[in-house]
Amino acid sequence: xxxxxxxxxxxxxxxxxxxxxxxxTHIFLIVMAAVWLVPLxxxxxxxxxxxxxxxxxxxxxxxxxxxxxxxxxxxxxxGFSKYFLNSVLITVPTVLLTLLFASMMxxxxxxxxxxxxxxxxxxxTAGNLLPPQVLAAPLFExxxxxxxPYSVSDSGNLLNTYIAVIIVDTAFQIGFCxxxxxxxxxxxxxxxxEAALVDGAGIWRQYWNIIMPLCRPALAALGxxxxxxxxxxxxxxxLFIQSGDRxxxxxxxxxxxxxxxxxxxxxxxxxxxxxIPTLVIYLVLQRQFxxxxxxxxxxx
Amino acid sequence: MxxxxxxxxxxxxxxxxxxxxxxxSRAATAVPGKKRIKSRRVRRLSRRDxxxxxxMVGLPxxxxxxxxxxxxxxxxxxxxTRWNGLDVADIKQAGLDNYEFISQNYPPFWPAMQHNVxxxxxxxxxxxxxxxxxxxxxxxxxxxxRIYQSIFFTPVMLSLALIGIIWQLFYNRDSGLLxxxxxxxxxxxxxxxxxxxxxxxxxxxxxxxxRHAGYVMILYLAGLKGVDPxxxxxxxxxxxxxxxxxxxxxxxxxxxxxxxxxxxxxxxxLRAFDIVYVINRGTNGLELLSALVIQNLIGEGQVIGVxxxxxxxxxxxxxVPIVFYLIRTFGKExxx
Numbered sequence: 001x002x003x004x005x006x007x008x009x010x011x012x013x014x015x016x017x018x019x020x021x022x023x024x025t026h027i028f029l030i031v032m033a034a035v036w037l038v039p040l041x042x043x044x045x046x047x048x049x050x051x052x053x054x055x056x057x058x059x060x061x062x063x064x065x066x067x068x069x070x071x072x073x074x075x076x077x078x079g080f081s082k083y084f085l086n087s088v089l090i091t092v093p094t095v096l097l098t099l100l101f102a103s104m105m106x107x108x109x110x111x112x113x114x115x116x117x118x119x120x121x122x123x124x125t126a127g128n129l130l131p132p133q134v135l136a137a138p139l140f141e142x143x144x145x146x147x148x149p150y151s152v153s154d155s156g157n158l159l160n161t162y163i164a165v166i167i168v169d170t171a172f173q174i175g176f177c178x179x180x181x182x183x184x185x186x187x188x189x190x191x192x193x194e195a196a197l198v199d200g201a202g203i204w205r206q207y208w209n210i211i212m213p214l215c216r217p218a219l220a221a222l223g224x225x226x227x228x229x230x231x232x233x234x235x236x237x238x239l240f241i242q243s244g245d246r247x248x249x250x251x252x253x254x255x256x257x258x259x260x261x262x263x264x265x266x267x268x269x270x271x272x273x274x275x276i277p278t279l280v281i282y283l284v285l286q287r288q289f290x291x292x293x294x295x296x297x298x299x300x
Numbered sequence: 301m302x303x304x305x306x307x308x309x310x311x312x313x314x315x316x317x318x319x320x321x322x323x324x325s326r327a328a329t330a331v332p333g334k335k336r337i338k339s340r341r342v343r344r345l346s347r348r349d350x351x352x353x354x355x356m357v358g359l360p361x362x363x364x365x366x367x368x369x370x371x372x373x374x375x376x377x378x379x380x381t382r383w384n385g386l387d388v389a390d391i392k393q394a395g396l397d398n399y400e401f402i403s404q405n406y407p408p409f410w411p412a413m414q415h416n417v418x419x420x421x422x423x424x425x426x427x428x429x430x431x432x433x434x435x436x437x438x439x440x441x442x443x444x445x446r447i448y449q450s451i452f453f454t455p456v457m458l459s460l461a462l463i464g465i466i467w468q469l470f471y472n473r474d475s476g477l478l479x480x481x482x483x484x485x486x487x488x489x490x491x492x493x494x495x496x497x498x499x500x501x502x503x504x505x506x507x508x509x510x511r512h513a514g515y516v517m518i519l520y521l522a523g524l525k526g527v528d529p530x531x532x533x534x535x536x537x538x539x540x541x542x543x544x545x546x547x548x549x550x551x552x553x554x555x556x557x558x559x560x561x562x563x564x565x566x567x568x569x570l571r572a573f574d575i576v577y578v579i580n581r582g583t584n585g586l587e588l589l590s591a592l593v594i595q596n597l598i599g600e601g602q603v604i605g606v607x608x609x610x611x612x613x614x615x616x617x618x619x620v621p622i623v624f625y626l627i628r629t630f631g632k633e634x635x636x
Contacts, residue, residue, distance in 0.1 A: 033452070059477075125626065131571045137378060140597060234578075239594075
């Protein structure tokens with residue numbers, strides 16, 4: 001991208017008359033941007049106001065005080081620390097496993113030629129595009145009928161465990177990551193591994209010491225994307241985890257709606273707390289996230 | 301980054317026949333360039349390397365087969381049975397009964413089909429074009445482009461579940477902002493946007509648009525950057541105006557991105573689940589196929605057969621965009 005992006009301004013300046021104004025465009029964009037921000041700003045505004053004030057003045061008002069009491073109360077009353085921990089326990093292993101498996105698979109299909117590589121790649125890509133609900137019933141029943149000792153799982157099977165969520169999330173995301181990484185690896189020069197081969201490096205060393213370090217940008221982009229995807233996953237924990245205190249945050253906020261009853265200030269504060277990790281990642285790693293999204297789309 | 305970086309990919313992707321274990325190696329010397337190198341590589345694999353490779357391929361493939369494709373086949377199988385989900389021995393043959401039931405005696409089925417179609421139409425006709433429009437406007441050298449992009453992109457980072465909750469606060473009958481802005485708050489005319497079965501599907505689709513348009517915008521921004529500037533230049537030299545240039549030259553040149561966007565739009569409309577589930581579990585005006593599947597699986601009377609039949613309907617519909625995408629993406633490589 002960089003070469004094209006750098007070339008672009010020079011040429012467009014020549015074509016486009018300098019000083020072309022975009023008043024209409026700006027008005028449209030400002031209006032749209034304002035509309036886009038309204039739901040978020042409204043949630044934040046509601047979250048910052050004590051319930052007594054909104055009861056007294058109404059939600060649509062400017063009176064009363066502002067503060068973070070709702071955030072503190074929602075955090076403690078809702079048990080957010082527990083839910084965040086659950087989210088971490090699910091997200092971190094899932095992302096690491098996904099990237100490991102996907103990169104191994106991508107290496108095999110893109111750097112070594114053999115009979116079924118395209119067939120497998122098609123299978124992996126297709127799997128990622130299925131609606132999760134299609135597999136819900138069999139997966140639920142499979143996990144229910146896998147017996148585990150009670151020392152490992154208090155349900156006696158794979159239901160109600162993080163493992164269930166991690167396995168399925170991984171299986172579902174491997175497809176997308178394999179597709180993206182295999183495209184990335186194909187674009188690396190063949191001579192790289194050729195040279196290593198001449199030096200007597202085995203497959204594993206070619207993969208781990210030569211190709212993987214070169215894939216760092218793609219891995220960083222995909223990793224960021226996957227963290228957001230898994231953190232935002234609502235469905236699999238909903239299906240597999242029954243006890244409320246094991247839910248990750250994204251699934252748990254649905255229950256908080258009931259727990260906070262019609263205290264919208266607390267619900268708003270809870271929603272804003274849930275948003276914070278994504279917002280932090282967004283601010284720090286926006287470039288990686290966008291790169292991850294577009295990596296998958298640029299090949300068609 | 302990606303578009304330029306991946307250009308060479310299509311060359312050394314290579315036809316599978318040449319790289320196969322047996323074929324090619326003898327004839328390799330006759331085949332020029334990369335192909336020859338490739339087949340030599342394969343021949344030189346030691347037994348140890350083959351084992352390593354087997355594990356590298358086998359492990360992910362096993363996971364994929366076991367947790368994605370096997371369940372998919374089970375779903376199809378279970379849709380022809382009657383089962384309460386308790387004992388595997390209780391599974392009874394049911395023929396097409398479940399399909400007959402959902403199409404004739406299951407009231408939410410046809411509304412759900414309609415809602416899925418409506419959802420798709422709304423995303424395709426409103427959300428996606430809006431995202432494209434934003435991308436085109438922001439692709440110009442416009443002041444503050446980055447800030448606008450960040451704003452439109454923010455909802456893409458959020459889960460649809462959280463989006464449901466945030467919009468609930470906006471749509472609420474008594475405390476939501478929308479009714480205050482409309483001046484109906486506190487009056488009998490106030491609408492409960494997520495609760496009223498006449499309007500809630502529209503309210504939910506607008507909330508989904510909030511996210512989808514930003515997603516489309518980002519993809520098209522990348523696509524627009526990849527369009528060769530010389531194309532635009534040539535068009536403007538030929539006297540085409542901005543609109544003509546876009547529709548006749550730039551838009552067709554973004555074909556790979558267009559295909560991805562078409563697929564994403566269809567798949568997203570079939571996958572729409574989280575938001576309606578958060579609002580009211582997909583009932584009362586918000587029936588969607590995906591939500592009906594889950595309603596039949598969780599809850600008191602588990603009717604696995606009916607749920608699976610619904611899942612198969614969802615599967616068959618989603619295979620259309622999936623196959624379309626796979627042909628577009630991998631068809632070239634197979635022919636090459």
